[in-house]
Amino acid sequence: MITAAALRTPLTELVGVRYPVVQTGMGWVAGPRLVSATAEAGGLGILASATMTYDELESAVKEVKGRTDKPFGVNLRADAEDADRRVELLIRERVRVASFALAPRKELIAKLKDEGIVVVPSVGAARHAEKVASWGADAVVVQGGEGGGHTGGVATTLLLPSVLDAVDIPVVAAGGFFDGRGLAAALAYGAAGVAMGTRFLLTKESTVPNAVKRAYLERGLADTVVTRKVDGMPHRVLRTELVDSLERSGNVTGLLRAVRNAARFRKLTGVSWRSMVTEGLAMKRSGDRTWAQVLMAANTPMLLRAGLVNGDTDAGVLASGQVVGMLADLPSVAELIEGMVTDARARIAELGKL
Numbered sequence: 001m002i003t004a005a006a007l008r009t010p011l012t013e014l015v016g017v018r019y020p021v022v023q024t025g026m027g028w029v030a031g032p033r034l035v036s037a038t039a040e041a042g043g044l045g046i047l048a049s050a051t052m053t054y055d056e057l058e059s060a061v062k063e064v065k066g067r068t069d070k071p072f073g074v075n076l077r078a079d080a081e082d083a084d085r086r087v088e089l090l091i092r093e094r095v096r097v098a099s100f101a102l103a104p105r106k107e108l109i110a111k112l113k114d115e116g117i118v119v120v121p122s123v124g125a126a127r128h129a130e131k132v133a134s135w136g137a138d139a140v141v142v143q144g145g146e147g148g149g150h151t152g153g154v155a156t157t158l159l160l161p162s163v164l165d166a167v168d169i170p171v172v173a174a175g176g177f178f179d180g181r182g183l184a185a186a187l188a189y190g191a192a193g194v195a196m197g198t199r200f201l202l203t204k205e206s207t208v209p210n211a212v213k214r215a216y217l218e219r220g221l222a223d224t225v226v227t228r229k230v231d232g233m234p235h236r237v238l239r240t241e242l243v244d245s246l247e248r249s250g251n252v253t254g255l256l257r258a259v260r261n262a263a264r265f266r267k268l269t270g271v272s273w274r275s276m277v278t279e280g281l282a283m284k285r286s287g288d289r290t291w292a293q294v295l296m297a298a299n300t301p302m303l304l305r306a307g308l309v310n311g312d313t314d315a316g317v318l319a320s321g322q323v324v325g326m327l328a329d330l331p332s333v334a335e336l337i338e339g340m341v342t343d344a345r346a347r348i349a350e351l352g353k354l
Contacts, residue, residue, distance in 0.1 A: 006042075007341050010170040011192035014138060015097060015118055016071045018042030019341050020193025021183070022141070022172055023200040023333075025075025025099060026149070026319070027051040027301060028308045029208060030200075032060050036067035037205040037333040042341075046073040046099050051301050054082055054089070061093050073097030073120070078104040091115045099141070101150070103128065106135040113138070122174075124152040124159070126166040133167040140167065141195050144175030148198050148236050148321035151175070151226065164190045178323045180343025187348070198321040201308075204332045209311035212318065213330060221325030230317055231300045238318040242303075 006012070009020040023030065023038040025046035038045030047064065049057045057074070064072055076086055078100050087108060090098055098104075098112050100121040109119050113136055122141040123129045129140045142163045144156025152159070156175040163171050170192035177186065177194040186194045200206065202213055219238060226236045229246035237243055300317075307316025331339070 005341075005345065007345060009187065009192045011044075011139060011172060014170060014192075015044055015073075017044045019337055020172075020187070021337050021340060022046065022174075022193060022195035024141075024174065024195050024197040025049070025073070025101075026197050026201060028305050029197075029206060030075070031207055032063040032067060033207060034200060034203070034205050034333070035072050036064045037203075038200070038337070039064070039068045039070035039072045041334040041337040042070075043333075043337050044071065044073060044097065046075050046097070048075050049086065050075065050077045050080075050101075051305070054085060057086060058089055061089065061095060065093065071096035073099050073118075075099045075101065076104070078102045078108065083108070087112060090117060103132050103135075109136045120172070123163065125154075126159075126162045129163045129167045129171070133169050137169065139170040139172060139192065141172045141174050143195075144173075145226075145236075146322045147175035148224070148324075149319040150233055151236050152234065153226075160186070160189050160191060175321065176323055178326055180340045180345075180347060183340050183344040184347040184351075187344070188351070196323075197319075198323050199327065199336065200333070201320075202324075202327055202330055203336055204330055208308050212307060212311050212313060215313055216318070216320060216324055217328060217330075219320070219324045221322060223325060224320050224322050230303060235300070235317075236319065236321060238320045238324070240313060240318065242314060243317065 006018045007020060011020045012018065019042040021043040023034065023043060023045045025048040027048045028051050030046055030048040035045030035047050047060055052060060061074065074090055074095050076083060076098055079102055095117065097118045097120055103121050112119050118138045120139045120141060121132045121137050122143060123132065124143060129142065132140060142159055143151060144159045145151050145153050146156055156173060160173050172193045172195050173186040173191040174195035177196050178199040183194050201208055202216055223239050224236050225239050225243060226234050227243060227247055228234060303317035304319060306312045307318045310316065
């Protein structure tokens with residue numbers, strides 16, 4: 001088998017991986033099997049811990065370490081009640097990267113960096129990148145509106161250069177990437193690499209049920225929608241009958257559903273009501289959410305679990321980037337990454353001839 005030559009960027013140098021390709025920490029999807037496969041293939045795999053109990057996270061980290069000796073990361077919720085305990089776990093297990101969907105506290109960044117852990121928050125605006133960079137973040141992931149899950153309204157082609165102009169730390173581009181063309185384009189913009197969710201979800205090592213994977217592969221470019229009816233925040237998902245019904249539902253119905261899902265999530269994860277209230281208050285203090293959005297937040301993990309774990313597309317929500325309309329296969333992670341890098345190198349070489 002021909003192996004793509006290493007593609008060095010500030011991201012690969014910072015983290016110690018072979019290729020500037022990141023597999024994002026998708027809840028219920030980014031488990032040990034997918035993360036270790038990504039690491040072994042030369043990319044940066046990120047474990048999703050938001051849907052794990054502490055004990056599950058500890059077990060998952062050890063399983064990844066048992067499968068690979070390559071660098072990998074863990075995505076943490078900065079507003080979780082046990083965030084400090086999880087950080088201690090990363091330090092103890094010598095995890096290479098800590099990623100965050102919400103900006104971590106300045107002192108949390110400092111603690112991780114003091115222990116040699118690379119801190120990579122995800123941001124959706126240049127001002128957010130400037131804030132975390134000033135606090136000591138080592139790099140940022142910036143996702144444009146094309147991306148799946150929680151997303152903004154600005155396309156990657158505009159958001160990426162705005163962030164690159166604002167900070168002097170490595171910037172990883174996300175939203176709309178799936179092949180070597182996209183990787184070459186991101187590097188041409190000045191990004192240090194690309195991060196992908198939907199493309200990694202649709203690989204052989206992904207634990208998403210095969211029937212659900214087939215449902216994704218049948219979709220076109222116009223078959224996703226950004227809705228606020230999942231948890232009150234903009235969320236890009238596949239268009240389904242459930243999503244259509246959520247869009248038609250009123251606010252009271254949404255809040256009642258959220259209360260039921262909060263109870264289910266508490267039972268599933270063992271999180272106490274006190275912890276959930278504490279985390280809700282933390283969300284509210286951040287200033288990013290209304291009380292209604294805080295109450296609806298419990299919808300996300302349970303609706304995603306129904307679809308991505310249980311395979312129930314009638315009762316679950318399927319987060320997806322618009323890129324789903326460009327995908328038609330289920331490669332192995334190694335095939336995906338090596339194919340991307342080989343193609344990107346060839347395209348960069350052709351550009352050099354112009």
